[in-house]
Amino acid sequence: MHYMTRAGAVRAVDGVTFSVERGQSLGLVGESGCGKSSIAISLLKILPDSARILSGSILLEGVDILPLSEDEMREYRWKRISMVFQAAMNSLDPVYRVGDQIIEALELHVGSAPSEAVERVRELYDLVGLNHSFIPRYPHEYSGGMKQRAIIAMALACEPAIIVADEPTTALDVIVQDRILREMRKVRDALDMSMIYISHDMAVIAEVSDVVGVMYAGRIVEFGETKDVFENPIHPYTRALMSAFPSVTGEKRELATLPGEPPNLLAPPSGCRFHPRCPYATEECRSQPPPTVRRGVHWADCWNPPEDQSP
Amino acid sequence: MTQAPDAPSRPLIHAISLTKRFPVSSGWFRRDRSFAHAVDGVSFQIQRGESFGLVGESGCGKTTTGKLLVRLVDPTEGKIVFDDGEDEPTDIASLSGRSLKSFRRKAQMIFQDPYESMNPRRTIFDTVAEPLKVQKIGGAIERVERVSEMLGMVGLTPPATFLFRYPHELSGGQRQRVAVARALVIEPIFIVADEPTSMLDVSIRTGIMRLMEDLAARLGISYLYITHDLAVARYMCSRIAVMYLGKIVEQGETEEILHNPKHPYTQALLSAVPIPDPSAARPPVKIEGGVSTPIDPPPRCRFYDRCPVADAFCRDSEHPPLEDKGGGRMVACYKA
Amino acid sequence: MSPQRTYSQTQPSLWKARLTLATRSLRQSWTLFLATRIGVIGLAIIAFYALLAAAHPILMMFVWEERVYDPVVGYAFEETRQPAPPSLKHPLGTDPLGRDVLSQLMFSARSEFMLGLLAALVTVSIGTIVGAVSAYFGGVVDAVLMRLADIMIMLPVISVLVVLSALIGVEHFELAIIIGIVSGFGATGVVLKSQALSVVVKPYVEAAKTAGGGHVHVIFVHVVPNLLPLSFLYMMFTVTGAIFSEAVLSFLGLLDVRMSWGLMIHVTESAGYLLQVTEYWWLIFPASLSITLLCSSFYLVGRSLDEVVNPRLRQL
Ligand SMILES: Nc1ncnc2c1ncn2[C@@H]1O[C@H](COP(=O)(O)OP(=O)(O)OP(=O)(O)O)[C@@H](O)[C@H]1O
Ligand SMILES: Nc1ncnc2c1ncn2[C@@H]1O[C@H](COP(=O)(O)OP(=O)(O)O)[C@@H](O)[C@H]1O
Ligand code: SF4
Ligand code: SF4
Ligand SMILES: [Mg+2]
Ligand SMILES: [Mg+2]
Numbered sequence: 001m002h003y004m005t006r007a008g009a010v011r012a013v014d015g016v017t018f019s020v021e022r023g024q025s026l027g028l029v030g031e032s033g034c035g036k037s038s039i040a041i042s043l044l045k046i047l048p049d050s051a052r053i054l055s056g057s058i059l060l061e062g063v064d065i066l067p068l069s070e071d072e073m074r075e076y077r078w079k080r081i082s083m084v085f086q087a088a089m090n091s092l093d094p095v096y097r098v099g100d101q102i103i104e105a106l107e108l109h110v111g112s113a114p115s116e117a118v119e120r121v122r123e124l125y126d127l128v129g130l131n132h133s134f135i136p137r138y139p140h141e142y143s144g145g146m147k148q149r150a151i152i153a154m155a156l157a158c159e160p161a162i163i164v165a166d167e168p169t170t171a172l173d174v175i176v177q178d179r180i181l182r183e184m185r186k187v188r189d190a191l192d193m194s195m196i197y198i199s200h201d202m203a204v205i206a207e208v209s210d211v212v213g214v215m216y217a218g219r220i221v222e223f224g225e226t227k228d229v230f231e232n233p234i235h236p237y238t239r240a241l242m243s244a245f246p247s248v249t250g251e252k253r254e255l256a257t258l259p260g261e262p263p264n265l266l267a268p269p270s271g272c273r274f275h276p277r278c279p280y281a282t283e284e285c286r287s288q289p290p291p292t293v294r295r296g297v298h299w300a301d302c303w304n305p306p307e308d309q310s311p
Numbered sequence: 312m313t314q315a316p317d318a319p320s321r322p323l324i325h326a327i328s329l330t331k332r333f334p335v336s337s338g339w340f341r342r343d344r345s346f347a348h349a350v351d352g353v354s355f356q357i358q359r360g361e362s363f364g365l366v367g368e369s370g371c372g373k374t375t376t377g378k379l380l381v382r383l384v385d386p387t388e389g390k391i392v393f394d395d396g397e398d399e400p401t402d403i404a405s406l407s408g409r410s411l412k413s414f415r416r417k418a419q420m421i422f423q424d425p426y427e428s429m430n431p432r433r434t435i436f437d438t439v440a441e442p443l444k445v446q447k448i449g450g451a452i453e454r455v456e457r458v459s460e461m462l463g464m465v466g467l468t469p470p471a472t473f474l475f476r477y478p479h480e481l482s483g484g485q486r487q488r489v490a491v492a493r494a495l496v497i498e499p500i501f502i503v504a505d506e507p508t509s510m511l512d513v514s515i516r517t518g519i520m521r522l523m524e525d526l527a528a529r530l531g532i533s534y535l536y537i538t539h540d541l542a543v544a545r546y547m548c549s550r551i552a553v554m555y556l557g558k559i560v561e562q563g564e565t566e567e568i569l570h571n572p573k574h575p576y577t578q579a580l581l582s583a584v585p586i587p588d589p590s591a592a593r594p595p596v597k598i599e600g601g602v603s604t605p606i607d608p609p610p611r612c613r614f615y616d617r618c619p620v621a622d623a624f625c626r627d628s629e630h631p632p633l634e635d636k637g638g639g640r641m642v643a644c645y646k647a
Numbered sequence: 648m649s650p651q652r653t654y655s656q657t658q659p660s661l662w663k664a665r666l667t668l669a670t671r672s673l674r675q676s677w678t679l680f681l682a683t684r685i686g687v688i689g690l691a692i693i694a695f696y697a698l699l700a701a702a703h704p705i706l707m708m709f710v711w712e713e714r715v716y717d718p719v720v721g722y723a724f725e726e727t728r729q730p731a732p733p734s735l736k737h738p739l740g741t742d743p744l745g746r747d748v749l750s751q752l753m754f755s756a757r758s759e760f761m762l763g764l765l766a767a768l769v770t771v772s773i774g775t776i777v778g779a780v781s782a783y784f785g786g787v788v789d790a791v792l793m794r795l796a797d798i799m800i801m802l803p804v805i806s807v808l809v810v811l812s813a814l815i816g817v818e819h820f821e822l823a824i825i826i827g828i829v830s831g832f833g834a835t836g837v838v839l840k841s842q843a844l845s846v847v848v849k850p851y852v853e854a855a856k857t858a859g860g861g862h863v864h865v866i867f868v869h870v871v872p873n874l875l876p877l878s879f880l881y882m883m884f885t886v887t888g889a890i891f892s893e894a895v896l897s898f899l900g901l902l903d904v905r906m907s908w909g910l911m912i913h914v915t916e917s918a919g920y921l922l923q924v925t926e927y928w929w930l931i932f933p934a935s936l937s938i939t940l941l942c943s944s945f946y947l948v949g950r951s952l953d954e955v956v957n958p959r960l961r962q963l
Contacts, residue, residue, distance in 0.1 A: 031512045032483075173368040173539060178583040178596045200512060203585035207593070226589040244517045246542035248569060248584045255546060257521055258514035261482055381857050415859035428850035432872045434668065438851075441868075442858035475664040493854065 001035075001042045001053045010265045012038035014218035015056075020162065020211075025188060025195040027209030027226065029202055029241070031262050035218040036198045037086060040166045043196070044083050045073050061161060078109045082155040084148075086167040086198075092139040092147055099135035102154050109158050124153040127190070128183050145176030149183065156187060162194040169204065181208055202245050206230055211297075214238045217263045217273040224298025234293055234300035236278050272303065280304045321394050322356035323501060323533050324380060329353045329389035331375050335606055347605045349375040351557035351613075352389070354633070357501075359396070362527060362534040364548030364565065366541055366580075370605070372557040373537045374423075377503040380535055381420045382406065393418075395500055416446055419494040423506040425486035429478040435462070435489055436474040442497045461492040465522060484515030491522060495530070503535045508543060520546060541584055545569055553577045556605050556613040559633055563640035573636060573647040576614050612644070620646055679955045686951025692944035696937070700757035703750070716747050718754035718906045723747060730920070733929055740929040742911065743918035752933050755907045759941060762819045762893055763886035769827025770835050770885045771878045777832060778839030779870040782847050783862065792836070799833030804892075808901055816903040822896070826889050835881050839874050846873045876956030883949030887942045894938045908934040 003010040012035040020026045028036050041047055043058060045065065057064045060080060065073065085091060093101060099121050106117040125132055128149040139147060148168055155163055165184065169177035185208060188195050197208050205212055205226070212229045214222040214237065222235040233239045243256035260277040263269055272290045275281040285303050293305045330353075332346040350372045357363045365373045378384040380391060386404050394400035395417055406414050419442070422428035429438050439458045443449055449457060455474070462470035465488040478486055487507060494502055504523065508516040524547065527534060536547045544551050545565055552562040553576065561574040572578045579598040586593055597619040612618070612625050625631075625645055633643040680686050707713065715721050722745040723729070723737060729745040731737060739748035781792040808825070811817050817825070846852065847870060855865050896902050897909030900917075904910055911934040912921075920927045 031514055174583040174585075175368065175579060175596060175598060178585070179599070181585070182595075201585070202513070203587035206587045206589045207585045230587070230589050241513060242587065244513045245587055246517075246540075246546050247587065248542045248545060248581065249586070252545065252566075255517040255520070257517045259518075261484070262512075262514075378853075383853050383856060412859045415857060418857075420854065420857045422850040422854065424850060428854055430849075430851045430869050430873070433868075434665075441855060441860070445855070445858050445860040445864055475668055477668075490854075493858075497858070 001038055001047070001051060003038075003048075003050050004052060011218050011268060012051075012265060013042060014268070016215075016218075016220050018213055018220060018223060020194045020196060022161070022194055023188070023192045024211065025185075025197055025209045027205035027212045028196065028198045028215055028220075029200065029205045029212060030215030032200060033262050033265070034215045035265075036200075036215055037166050038218075039215075040083060040164045040196070040198060043164055044077055044081060046077075046083075078105070078155075078160065079158045080160055081162050081164065082158065082160040083164040084151055084155050084166065084168045086170065092142075092150065094139050097136050097138055098142065098147075098150050099137075102150070102157060105154055106157050120157065121153075124156060127156065127187055128153045129179070143176075145172050145180060148172065148176075148180060152180070152184065152187075156191070159191060160193065162196065163188075164196045164198070166198045167200070170199070170201075177204070184208065202230075202241055214241070217268050218265055219273065219301070221274065221302075222298075222300035224295075224300075228295070228298040232295075232298075234295070234298070234305045235274075235302050236280050236304075237274050238300070240277075272301070321396070321400075323359045323361075323394060324357040324535075325390075325392040325394070326353060326355050326376075326380070327390045327392070329376070329379055329391060330387045331372075331379060331384060332387045345607045348557045348608060349605060350379065350386075353554075353557070353559050355552055355559065355562065357533055357535060359500075360527070360531050360533055361550070362524075362536050362548045364544040364551035365535060365537045365554060366539060366544050366551055367554035368539060368580075371554045372605070373539075373554055374505055376554070377420065377505050377535055377537050380501075381418045381503050382411065382414070383420070393501075412446070416442075416497050417499050418501045418503070419497070419499040420503040421487075421490050421494050421505065421507045424510055425483050425490060426478075426510070428490055429486060431478055434475045434477060435481070438478070438489060439493045439496055442493065446497060448497065457496060458492075461496045462489075464495070464526070465489070465492045466518070467492070482515075483511050484518060487511060487515075487519050488522065491519070491526070495526065495532075498530070499532065501533050501535075503537070505537045506539065509538065509540065516543075523547070541569065541581060553580065556603065556608060558613050558630060558643060559641070560614065560643045561641065562633065563638075567638070567640065573640065573642045574614075574644050575618050575620050575646075579617075579619075614644075622646075676955050680951055683951035683954050685947045686954075689944040689947030689951070692940050693948065696756045696941055696944075697760065699753045700760055703753035703757065706750075706753070711747075711750065716750045718746060718751040721746050721750065730927060730930060739933050742914055742930060743920060744914065748911070748929055748933060751906055751911055752908070752937060755911070755934075756937070756941075758819050758904070758907060759890050759893070759937075762823050763889045763941075763945065765820070765823035766826040766830075766889035767882040767885040769824060770831040771882045773827065773831025774835035774839045774881065775871055775874050775878045777836035778841075778843045779866050779874060781836070781840045782843035783866055783870055789840075792832075793840075796833050796837050799829050800837075802829060802833075804829060805896075805899075805901075808896060812901050812903060817901070818903050819893070819907075822893060822902060823889065826885070826892060830885060830888070835885065838881065839877060842874055842877050843870055846870050876952075880949050880953050880956070883945045883952065886945040887949075890938065890945075891942050908938050 001013040003012055016039060018026065028039065030036055042053055053066060058066055060076060065076060092098060102121050102124065103114070103117040106112050106120055112120065121135055122132055125135060130146060130149050130153065134142065134146065142150060152168065169180050172180070181204065197205065199205050209226050212224065212226050213220040214229070214235060216237050222229060222233065222238050229238065233242060240256060240258045244258055246255055258277060263273055269276055271287050272285045275285040278285065282304060290301045290303045292299050292301050329350055331350040332348055335345050335347050353376060355363065365376060367373055375384060379386050380403070382403055391403040392400050393403050393414065403414065436458055439461060440454045443454050443457060459470035459474065462473055467473045467485060467488055481489065507523065508519050511519060520543065526532060536544065538544050548565050550563065551565045551568060552559045553574065554560070555576050561568060561572065561577045568577060569581065572581050579596050582594050583596045598617045603616050610629050612630050615621050615625050618625065628645065631643045631645050633641045636642045636647060707716065715723055723731060723741045725736070726741055726745065729741055730743050731741045733740045737747050737749065739752065742748055742751065777792055781789045808817060852865055852869050855869055893902070893907060894909035897904055897907050898913045900913055912931060915921055915930040920930050924931050
């Protein structure tokens with residue numbers, strides 16, 4: 001997916017392939033500007049005017065949704081796939097009661113009768129751990145974390161098969177974040193739903209996802225089961241990200257600094273896109289795209305992967 | 312940490328029962344005015360060369376405390392004794408005119424949002440040179456020299472290529488470096504750093520943290536380091552104070568607090584931090600909801616509404632005093 | 648890098664660098680402005696009238712006989728009947744008093760420009776300062792300035808002008824100053840204040856205070872420059888407003904101006920030709936079209952400037 005701008009095409013998502021099983025959570029992690037949100041909006045086909053999906057396919061339960069028209073797509077959105085945006089809590093309309101907004105969404109998308117819808121909202125509030133007394137209240141009476149949970153309730157309203165969550169807790173405090181992460185995991189298990197969870201926080205990803213994709217400059221550079229990726233990271237970028245993270249309780253180690261800046265996606269670096277910042281870069285990294293190293297389902301694109309340390 | 316032999320008894324900053332209440336008008340009638348108790352009777356000391364951390368959830372009064380220390384906000388009550396060892400110790404709140412201006416040469420602040428803390432219409436040179444200009448330090452030529460040197464010091468090299476750029480042409484990390492350069496250019500001895508890395512990416516974050524640590528060691532600067540991230544506080548601060556609704560609830564050596572939190576709030580805060588290890592199971596967090604409102608809170612323990620171990624005594628008593636529970640650890644809880 | 652070398656590298660270019668930056672940002676804005684189209688149309692109309700205004704004294708000096716073509720006291724002796732329809736000698740005909748309409752139109756264009764720009768300049772200087780000061784200090788200063796604004800907004804300008812023109816006589820210059828003061832302390836000031844309110848809470852303002860910057864420094868270095876794009880926009884709108892008010896006021900005969908587009912229509916009206924527009928079109932049409940065109944041209948330029956300075960309105 002590219003953004004067409006005055007300065008040229010921004011290659012925000014560039015040849016990304018992944019799949020998510022039913023009931024599975026995929027975590028996408030990477031620095032800001034690496035294309036995480038762009039993937040999310042592509043999956044729902046809610047692209048701004050400047051964005052174009054140039055090639056590829058998105059299979060949702062076996063159906064390629066890319067060629068679908070806007071009308072056909074509307075059938076899928078909400079019902080089969082729904083989304084919680086980055087800073088979505090600001091997307092609630094301040095002049096309507098939160099409950100009414102969810103009921104409206106329900107009537108619009110599933111055509112449920114008003115009485116049914118009210119009942120459903122109660123269930124949804126239970127599901128995300130909100131008190132029923134808040135249903136008839138206005139958004140400003142909710143705290144940030146509660147708004148975010150209401151948004152999640154709305155996204156769940158039509159029992160979608162998959163939910164895309166783009167940094168749903170980034171603006172929130174740790175205690176609230178913890179609560180929301182727990183609710184989301186609970187809901188996922190209760191509804192046997194798939195989830196794509198986007199975050200820049202490795203620790204959050206470690207907690208919510210079954211499989212992880214590490215993104216860099218519009219590409220997934222490493223992918224695998226969460227445990228494998230965290231315990232035996234292959235790609236130097238993944239390793240750099242992990243050692244840059246300070247830990248609260250573990251031993252206090254030196255923090256690694258990743259030199260340089262995320263690349264400019266108008267003109268991404270040649271060869272391996274990470275080479276200008278990679279401590280292991282060699283001549284071929286600069287000129288040739290790196291090969292894929294596979295260790296079971298776990299893979300990464302790198303010329304100089306470390307020795308396999310898994311037992 | 313550099314400390315003069317005679318220093319221990321004379322902290323650089325000594326805040327005594329610092330209080331700030333903001334009037335919030337409720338309703339149309341001026342009479343029933345309420346107050347947001349943003350900072351409520353907070354006392355602490357910052358030693359020379361020390362980096363003192365202030366942690367807590369958003370809205371608990373960290374930024375307000377920081378602004379009080381650099382006189383961006385006037386305290387409602389309390390004193391802040393500033394003792395740089397050169398002049399007589401003075402109460403920051405009593406400064407005005409010339410004495411305030413000379414205090415401003417010694418204390419600076421770094422703001423949270425690198426995208427908002429620079430005037431979009433001014434070049435990097437103008438931004439960094441501003442303190443020199445308003446303090447009338449040096450001529451035009453010296454200022455260019457000084458600014459270039461500063462930019463080099465914060466890792467924006469070669470400085471000449473950055474001088475005449477605008478903030479929007481820099482990345483978040485570069486901007487925060489410029490903000491550090493601006494704070495350092497008049498060689499202050501004390502800096503309030505308000506979540507300087509919370510808006511930055513992890514990979515850039517460590518760079519800024521390193522830079523600030525390094526400069527503190529080289530130039531002997533003391534920090535009040537504000538953060539909501541305990542992990543960051545751990546790397547930056549030797550001592551921390553945990554704030555909740557305008558009160559300090561626990562204070563002590565960082566490592567000790569992290570390994571043995573005594574206040575129920577600190578315990579909850581710690582258990583809520585996600586662990587970057589998929590096989591580690593985190594114990595459930597015992598408290599619910601968000602920070603309650605600081606508007607006219609009841610006199611009892613501020614944490615009472617969310618406290619998992621609160622009892623009738625807590626309900627009927629005043630807010631517990633911050634007491635020494637041994638080894639320099641201060642805790643404000645009846646049950647700790 | 649040693650300080651000495653930095654100095655030698657940057658110092659000679661200090662002012663050059665600033666100049667380059669200024670031209671670069673101007674060029675960027677210009678490109679954006681050109682892309683808006685409506686702005687270009689507006690600018691073309693403005694240029695057309697500026698040309699007319701500039702050409703008038705030249706024509707009077709070298710081509711037109713003063714006795715005949717003077718916009719106020721001239722008389723078309725060769726015409727037998729006044730008002731005379733357009734002819735080769737008088738491309739837009741003559742008015743009921745035998746004066747050349749084209750000459751009147753061109754002569755007035757200059758005063759319309761002067762009036763509009765002066766009014767805009769006064770409005771925006773006052774409005775920007777009032778907005779910035781009011782937002783920055785708040786409290787009593789704000790309360791006083793805003794009450795003053797309320798009075799200005801509610802002021803019955805027309806009645807005041809009637810009284811003033813009876814007392815002192817209001818010409819273009821006085822009118823420009825009055826419009827400037829009323830709108831600067833009134834509506835424009837209020838709008839700019841609401842913009843300034845979002846500037847004064849920016850961390851860079853706090854950073855400037857922490858550095859030791861005084862009120863004057865903060866207001867003029869940080870607040871005012873960030874209001875300028877909006878001020879400039881309001882400047883364009885004020886030009887429109889001023890030209891229009893002048894037209895209305897002279898049509899009502901309330902101004903002591905020697906000649907203006909509004910007055911041209913006023914003369915037509917008082918001579919009783921207003922209802923015979925189709926027959927005597929040259930009496931009404933050129934003046935009213937000019938008022939409409941020039942007013943809308945400044946408005947169009949204002950709108951496209953809005954797009955230039957306001958990235959949210961930019962179409963990618
Ligand atoms: N509307 C747009 N027009 C042009 N470029 C865009 C647009 N939206 C995003 N981009 C660019 O696309 C790239 C990827 O952006 P995206 O928002 O997907 O990043 P992200 O990984 O979600 O980052 P964050 O962690 O900050 O949310 C960036 O280089 C960004 O500048
Ligand atoms: N200028 C102000 N007017 C009214 N209330 C304020 C003002 N500044 C801060 N507050 C309130 O004081 C409390 C503490 O705020 P702040 O110091 O910014 O918290 P933190 O930095 O810990 O997030 C909050 O409830 C906030 O709403
Ligand atoms: S391919 Fe080369 S540059 Fe890229 S990550 Fe691997 S070692 Fe580094
Ligand atoms: S004093 Fe009581 S309510 Fe307050 S933190 Fe301690 S136990 Fe909880
Ligand atoms: Mg994003
Ligand atoms: Mg804050």
